[in-house]
Amino acid sequence: MRTRRDVLKAGGGASLLALLTAAGWLKPEEAAAQAWNKNAFETKTVDETVKALGGSAPAQSKDIQFVSTPDIAENGAVVPIGVASAIPKTEAIAILIEKNPNTLAASFEIPPGTEPAISTRVKMGQSSNVYALVKADGKFYVVSKEIKVTLGGCGG
Amino acid sequence: MADPMKIRANVVGDSTEVKVLMSHEMETGQRKDAAGKTVPAWFIQSVTATHNGKPVLNAQWGPAISKNPFLSFKFKGGAKGDKVQITWVDNKGEKRSDEAVIG
Numbered sequence: 001m002r003t004r005r006d007v008l009k010a011g012g013g014a015s016l017l018a019l020l021t022a023a024g025w026l027k028p029e030e031a032a033a034q035a036w037n038k039n040a041f042e043t044k045t046v047d048e049t050v051k052a053l054g055g056s057a058p059a060q061s062k063d064i065q066f067v068s069t070p071d072i073a074e075n076g077a078v079v080p081i082g083v084a085s086a087i088p089k090t091e092a093i094a095i096l097i098e099k100n101p102n103t104l105a106a107s108f109e110i111p112p113g114t115e116p117a118i119s120t121r122v123k124m125g126q127s128s129n130v131y132a133l134v135k136a137d138g139k140f141y142v143v144s145k146e147i148k149v150t151l152g153g154c155g156g
Numbered sequence: 157m158a159d160p161m162k163i164r165a166n167v168v169g170d171s172t173e174v175k176v177l178m179s180h181e182m183e184t185g186q187r188k189d190a191a192g193k194t195v196p197a198w199f200i201q202s203v204t205a206t207h208n209g210k211p212v213l214n215a216q217w218g219p220a221i222s223k224n225p226f227l228s229f230k231f232k233g234g235a236k237g238d239k240v241q242i243t244w245v246d247n248k249g250e251k252r253s254d255e256a257v258i259g
Contacts, residue, residue, distance in 0.1 A: 035202070036201040036202055036216055036247075037216055041216075041218040077222060077223065078222045078223075079222075080226075082228075097220060100220050101184075101186055102218055102219075102220065104218055104220075105217075105218055105220035105221060106215060106216065106217045106218065106220070106221055107215065107216045108213060108214070108215045108216075108229075109213070109214040109215070110213070111211055111212060111213070111214070113212065113231055113232045113233060114212045114213055114229060114230070114231040114232070115171060115229070115230040115231065115232070117229065117230060118213075118215075118227070118228065118229045119226075119227075119228045119229075120221060120222075120225065120226055120227050120228070121221070121222040121225065121226045122220050122221055122222060123182075123184070123219075123220050123221070123222055124220075
């Protein structure tokens, strides 16, 4: 049987949490972490990732290029990847690695005035196709490239 | 508090090139330690860059970004003496901001 005291306790706890959240008392960091697209970063195939980012069946495009990206990476822990898009109104660029545990490595939002070209370094568990996915004017485009990873580090 | 980022911002032609080197473990959550226990994931989730307070790049990262992440991008405008600020937030809610003057 629920006593009056239990009801008060339960109700009081719930509304306090709601109040704290509403008043912004919970740390802003937690809000920022929520903005992180968890669904997209948990996908395991290229198709799933594209879908989680809001696209479907992206068109192959020759206007996206890999820049200073190796064909063979000697160290899978540090693989430089650069992506440049020549598609007008490029809004976002994402880097997808097909054979990593989670496909999506990074996504970049490109505000107007910023050049649609970024470079970074990623980890690759094994040789894999790497996809550069570009969102431009609401449409999705993609290009892929195979990068071989030689874990021995002897360049062979 | 994590170590400071190294940020270099230079005017190249009519745009500003920004190169950032951050200091972060970027632990994937896939690795096991010597005792066979999974090392929990610890990685930067979001990176924002602003020029004079206006956003010039927003990034979301997964644990596949390399340890001590490197990032480079270019934006139009930006003059010598302007400020570029970079902020990252990791999955533990830790954050760090650093700024550099465009040279």
